[in-house]
Amino acid sequence: MGGMHHHGEGGTSRPETALTLLVLLAVAGGYLLAAHRARRRNPAQGWNPWRSASFLTGLALLALALVPPLAPAAHTDFRGHMAQHMLIGMYAPLALVMAAPVTLLLRTLPPARARRVTAVLHSLPARALAHPAVALTLSTATLAALYFTPLYNTAMAHPAGHWLLHAHFLASGCLFAHVIAGPDPAPTRPGVRTRLFCLGIAIAAHALIAQAMYGGFFVDIHAPIDQVQQGAEIMYYGGDIAELLLAGALVSTWRPERRTPRPAGRAPVPY
Incomplete structure (x- = not known):
């Protein structure tokens, strides 16, 4: 990792910070308004307040990441x-996905629009995107391309590239959390064992990337060695905690399969 140096200077302006907070507040207000409408439409079913709390927690985590003091530090310090x-890529997505925003949307939309949303969820592109292999590739495999090629340095040299990284982390993180443990409808979601297997691959991949980064193997990051190593530690331990939380969310969705009892005296039908 010799020859590493600070990447381009940057920061977060006050208008950018204000706009970010305004957008997050607007999203929070939209979710709470939809939850209120869901409770009014069906008082008996209501809307779980823990879902709302989870969504607000996810937005708070995004705010923590996108405004000072962390946002300016991320431009000049790899640890940031x-x-x-x-x-953005692990903790906030889990909280947002566990809030079941698609289910809430379907409950508050008029029937005709809800059917259109359902049709989109069942479309071939949506099914392909929600495949565990695709979600795993977008959320995990792209990290190797980011940190072991010049892509990270190129993105950090331009403000637009930095925001594109944020968008990718958030979208891919939400997709992976949805595929693994999301409460929203997922027509092609596989069984618990398959999802645990995919999560295990993600855990192993994160650990390998963090260890390679710490040891300086294949790394192409323009930052001081100590920052890269400490950033690798953040990725290693922080990723473990996030993935344990995701595993807990997955296990909480597991329900034992109900087997229909076979009438006495009837032989099983061979497949």
Whole structure:
């Protein structure tokens, strides 16, 4: 990792911070309004307040990552970038996905529009995107391309590239959390064992990437060695905690399969 240096200077302006907070507040207000409408439409069913709390927690984690003091530090310190990555790509997505925003949307939309949303969820592109292999590739495999090629340095040299990284971390993190443990409808979601297997691959991949980063193997990051190593530690331990939380969310969705009892005296039908 010799020859590493600070990447381009940058920061977060006050208008950018204000706009970010305004957008997050607007999203929070939209979710709470939809939850209120869901309770009014069906008082008996209501809407679980823990879902709302989870969504607000996810937005708070995004705010923590995208405004000072962390946001400016992420432009000049690789440790700040990695902390952002953990918050935007792992912790916030889990909280947002567990809030079941698609289910809430379907409950509040008029029937005709809800059917259109359902049709989109059942479409071939949506099914392909929600395949565990695709979600795993977008959320995990792309990290190797980011940190072991010049891609990270190129993205950090331009403000637009930095925001594109944020968008990728958030979208891929939400997709992976949805596929693994999301409460929202997922027509092609596999069984618990398959999802645990995919989660195990993600855990192993994160650990390998963090260890290679700490040891300086294949790394192409323009930052001081101590920052890269400490960033790798943040990725290693922070990723473990986030993935344990995701595993807990997955296990909480497991329900034993109900087997229909076979009438006495009837032989099983061979397949």
